[in-house]
Amino acid sequence: MSKHEYIQKLKNQLDEWDYEIDRLEARAKDVQQSVNEKVKTSVAELKEKSEELKVRFREVEHHTEEAAADVKDALEMAWNSLKMGVLAVRSEFEDDEKK
Numbered sequence: 001m002s003k004h005e006y007i008q009k010l011k012n013q014l015d016e017w018d019y020e021i022d023r024l025e026a027r028a029k030d031v032q033q034s035v036n037e038k039v040k041t042s043v044a045e046l047k048e049k050s051e052e053l054k055v056r057f058r059e060v061e062h063h064t065e066e067a068a069a070d071v072k073d074a075l076e077m078a079w080n081s082l083k084m085g086v087l088a089v090r091s092e093f094e095d096d097e098k099k
Contacts, residue, residue, distance in 0.1 A: 006072075007057055010079065014053055017086050021046050024089050042089045049082040 001009075021043055028039040056075045 003060070007061060010053075010075075011057060014050060014057075014082075017046075017082060018050055020086055020090070021050065024086075024093065027093055039089055039092055042085065042092070046082065046085045046089065049078065049085060053078050053082060 024039065024046075025043045028043065053075070056078060060072070060075060
């Protein structure tokens, strides 16, 4: 997979997660206050991680293939952190809805 294809794949997934973060934020308004505050904090952290990833994408786009490979590990760590955060917040809602 070329650098361009890899970046495009990650950008598409990031767009989906940004959409999911926005949905989670909207749903936070409908849940109990204690869960709402926790979710708001989590959503704010997810938005920060999303912005960090966007910065890293721009860095990778401007590097050569070889230099991009060096940055790839850091990008994937940030990527996994955002992914786990989205899943954790989604799980909070599912747990709250079961109560």
